[in-house]
Amino acid sequence: MTVTRGDVDADMGSGSGSGSGVESGKRPEDEPGAGVMTAFGRQLKLLRLRAGLDRTEFGKRVGYAAQSVASFEQGRRIPQPEFIDKADAVLEAGGLLLALKEEVARAQYPPFFRDMARLEAKAVGLCVYGLYAIPGLLQTADYARAGFELERPLLDEGDIEQGVAARLARQEIYDRRPAPLLSFIVDESVLRRPIGGWPTLYGQLEQMLSIGSKRNVEVQVMPLNREDHAALGGPFTLIDTAQGQRLAYAEVQGDSRLYTGRAMVRELEARYGIIRSQALTPRESSEFIEKLLGEK
Numbered sequence: 645m646t647v648t649r650g651d652v653d654a655d656m657g658s659g660s661g662s663g664s665g666v667e668s669g670k671r672p673e674d675e676p677g678a679g680v681m682t683a684f685g686r687q688l689k690l691l692r693l694r695a696g697l698d699r700t701e702f703g704k705r706v707g708y709a710a711q712s713v714a715s716f717e718q719g720r721r722i723p724q725p726e727f728i729d730k731a732d733a734v735l736e737a738g739g740l741l742l743a744l745k746e747e748v749a750r751a752q753y754p755p756f757f758r759d760m761a762r763l764e765a766k767a768v769g770l771c772v773y774g775l776y777a778i779p780g781l782l783q784t785a786d787y788a789r790a791g792f793e794l795e796r797p798l799l800d801e802g803d804i805e806q807g808v809a810a811r812l813a814r815q816e817i818y819d820r821r822p823a824p825l826l827s828f829i830v831d832e833s834v835l836r837r838p839i840g841g842w843p844t845l846y847g848q849l850e851q852m853l854s855i856g857s858k859r860n861v862e863v864q865v866m867p868l869n870r871e872d873h874a875a876l877g878g879p880f881t882l883i884d885t886a887q888g889q890r891l892a893y894a895e896v897q898g899d900s901r902l903y904t905g906r907a908m909v910r911e912l913e914a915r916y917g918i919i920r921s922q923a924l925t926p927r928e929s930s931e932f933i934e935k936l937l938g939e940k
Contacts, residue, residue, distance in 0.1 A: 680747045681719035687744070689717040691735040706730040722752045722806060752810040759902055760881075760893050764814065769825040769884035771916050773875055777839065778848055779828055780811050782855055782863070787848040788812070790840025823860040825884075829916070829923050832868045835936060846940050849933050856930055864923040865932050874918035882909070882916055 692702050692713075699710040699717075706713075708727060715721035723731075725745060732741040753761045764770065764781075772779045778787060788811045792804040799807070817824060830852075838845045856863035866873070880894040892903040892912045903909055924932055 680744065680751045681722060684741070684744050684748055685717040685719040687740060688731060691737050691740065695735050702734070705734045721802065722748060724809070725749065752806060757900065760900065761814065763883050763885065763891065765817065766886060767824055767883050768886050771827045771882040773879050773881070773916060773919065774828065774830040774834055775879045776834065778830065778834055778852070781814060781817065782828060782852055783811060784848050784851045785812060786844045787840055790844055794839070818855070818858065826861045828862065829864045829866055829919055831866045835865065835933065842940065846937060849937050853930060853933055856926065862926045863929055864920065864926055865929040866919060866923045870922055872922055874922065875915045880912055882912060
């Protein structure tokens with residue numbers, strides 16, 4: 645991830661920048677999560693052997709196949725949070741496995757998205773603009789899977805399922821209390837693009853209606869017949885933190901930027917405010933989506 649740092653850096657616990665305030669290149673957290681998974685796998689194997697259990701017996705106790713246990717121990721698969729909870733209890737690990745739970749969870753995301761995933765999970769508010777595809781927080785499993793299947797170079801089945809699980813895990817944000825305030829603006833073209841086929845798209849539209857009915861969520865559609873459009877430069881997200889900061893995140897072609905400087909954040913704030921006024925209202929948007937569903 646490329647991070648554009650600004651004058652809020654002191655509040656974030658990082659050094660303040662100078663000049664253009666842009667940091668480029670790889671950072672430690674941009675490296676694949678192999679190190680975390682290797683450490684977790686070794687710890688898991690040591691604890692299992694200490695308990696005198698082979699993989700088959702241990703798998704039965706935690707509800708996983710021996711093959712899955714082997715994959716976890718060898719760092720080839722990322723375990724679900726439920727597995728970590730059960731393994732720690734069955735092996736009487738005293739929290740040794742639970743201590744790695746947050747880092748293991750971060751490892752399930754692509755390197756460029758890990759910082760954003762951490763911020764998103766703790767945000768008190770998000771403003772999300774989707775231009776090319778339905779935003780991840782609104783996606784169904786089928787729609788997400790179809791997107792991963794379209795990736796080039798091709799992903800193997802294990803990576804696809806891991807990606808789907810990670811994307812759906814982000815939607816736990818809807819169950820948080822106090823509930824964060826969430827705003828989505830989605831371009832009409834996205835709602836008409838049948839990624840995964842028409843049944844998948846219709847299921848996706850129904851989910852958008854369901855999520856949009858939540859009291860803390862607003863979903864708006866930017867119609868194609870608007871002559872004015874303030875954000876043709878690409879999708880982005882505004883993030884409100886519990887510390888009262890507003891950050892911005894943008895991503896394209898596997899490259900991402902997290903903006904903390906006030907100037908750039910204010911620019912994206914202005915764009916979002918304008919397209920919010922240009923888009924259909926939440927009620928009009930729901931009626932528009934219902935109309936699209938009626939066309940099937």
